Amino acid sequence: MATAARPVSTQTPNDLSAFWMPFTANRAFKKNPRMIARAKGLYYYTPEGKQVIDAAAGLWCVNAGHGHDRIVAAIQAQAAELDFAPTFQYAHPQAFTLATRIAELTPGDLNCVFFANSGSESVDTALKMALAYWKARGQGSKTRFIGRERGYHGVGFGGISVGGMVANRKQFGNMLSGVDHLPHTYNRAEQGFTKGQPAWGGHLAEELERLIQLHDASTIAAVIVEPMAGSTGVLPPPVGYLEKLRAICDRNDILLIFDEVITGFGRLGTPFASQRFNVIPDLFTFAKGVTSGTVPMGGVVARQFIHDAMMNGPEHLIEFFHGYTYSAHPLACAAALATLDVYRDEKLFENAKTLETVWADTLYAAIKGLPNVLDMRQIGLTCAIDLSSRPDAVGKRAFEAMEKGFHDNGIAIRISGETLAITPPLTLTTAHIDEITEKMVKTIKAVA
Ligand SMILES: Cc1ncc(COP(=O)(O)O)c(C=O)c1O
Numbered sequence: 001m002a003t004a005a006r007p008v009s010t011q012t013p014n015d016l017s018a019f020w021m022p023f024t025a026n027r028a029f030k031k032n033p034r035m036i037a038r039a040k041g042l043y044y045y046t047p048e049g050k051q052v053i054d055a056a057a058g059l060w061c062v063n064a065g066h067g068h069d070r071i072v073a074a075i076q077a078q079a080a081e082l083d084f085a086p087t088f089q090y091a092h093p094q095a096f097t098l099a100t101r102i103a104e105l106t107p108g109d110l111n112c113v114f115f116a117n118s119g120s121e122s123v124d125t126a127l128k129m130a131l132a133y134w135k136a137r138g139q140g141s142k143t144r145f146i147g148r149e150r151g152y153h154g155v156g157f158g159g160i161s162v163g164g165m166v167a168n169r170k171q172f173g174n175m176l177s178g179v180d181h182l183p184h185t186y187n188r189a190e191q192g193f194t195k196g197q198p199a200w201g202g203h204l205a206e207e208l209e210r211l212i213q214l215h216d217a218s219t220i221a222a223v224i225v226e227p228m229a230g231s232t233g234v235l236p237p238p239v240g241y242l243e244k245l246r247a248i249c250d251r252n253d254i255l256l257i258f259d260e261v262i263t264g265f266g267r268l269g270t271p272f273a274s275q276r277f278n279v280i281p282d283l284f285t286f287a288k289g290v291t292s293g294t295v296p297m298g299g300v301v302a303r304q305f306i307h308d309a310m311m312n313g314p315e316h317l318i319e320f321f322h323g324y325t326y327s328a329h330p331l332a333c334a335a336a337l338a339t340l341d342v343y344r345d346e347k348l349f350e351n352a353k354t355l356e357t358v359w360a361d362t363l364y365a366a367i368k369g370l371p372n373v374l375d376m377r378q379i380g381l382t383c384a385i386d387l388s389s390r391p392d393a394v395g396k397r398a399f400e401a402m403e404k405g406f407h408d409n410g411i412a413i414r415i416s417g418e419t420l421a422i423t424p425p426l427t428l429t430t431a432h433i434d435e436i437t438e439k440m441v442k443t444i445k446a447v448a
Pocket of ligand 1: 118121154261288
């Protein structure tokens, strides 16, 4: 049979019923699947061999482009050399090498790297580190967290508790107690069609003062925000906003956590968003781009004093009772080390920075003014396009754009509510920008 000779990954399964798909409209997908069989560079290929440009870098993670030869070779070699070694009480050398390489990319004394396997685990890890830090300091009453409306911090109970995306919370009961939220920073009337950071909205950080007055700083462990809110549809921080959060946290002895799962590893043209915005958190999370999406990995980087506060008690005892079987998995470490080499040698963070203006200008010039486009936002190699809803069905126009984009126009995007998000690999060229723009225009017109 013709299909027998094809590699397994390119076969189309006949029965789609057993796989309960994550964050997917399962019934709609299974009626009209968007199936991807292989990928190279900026392109996916369907099982039928049709080329689709990946304008979302997978899920904001494939920053080095798909199937990069150096990363693939490193993973293959590692699998043959050391498939697994625990990092509870034992270790393997790459874990230390990688932690050092990541610490070299961070600002200030963000020196101490703890590994997890996903963004969600990284968020839980950061929240637990904050709690354990205050306990170690003898201030165990500091247990409260402040998140932000429209924040996304993954899907663990910690992450959905501090997160602020309604759909991710409303099915799941009461979550963590002792969590409050800052207002989100988006105001279309004040910020519409801004490129980069909006001028309006920095004052919203002062809402933190109000929450501190309500709860008292002695009960608050940490504030957690995405420096640029990604999954809710690209909300760059207003000018001065992050600086104000930092100053208020400092004045009140509250830790500041940045969730850099999306912004880490070059998305905004710098290694981390903290460097782009020149604001240094006490803890930050990373995932996605650390391995360019090839092997699951995440982690938290802590400032030296947080780590050091916990290094007490008898030396044979564990200091921080937390970790995952696959923390610093050898395959993930090998993938991450090769990925960091690629970022450095191919100057991909610099490429993101260089292309940012042409990326924004090309997209805005072509898309602003198209039917149903209510707003656009952009920073680094990200762009979000808000569409108006069809009268009868919120979210349907964006959903149709995703379907038509993939099936008819050969482009893969992310959608969130009625927002289209495009966040390509950092191996982007101006030719790719033109292709993405043309396909977005076609797609938006197709759902008019
Ligand atoms: C800011 C942020 N935090 C956490 C997560 C969760 O990551 P994961 O899906 O790897 O658990 C995401 C995923 O998009 C994210 O954008």
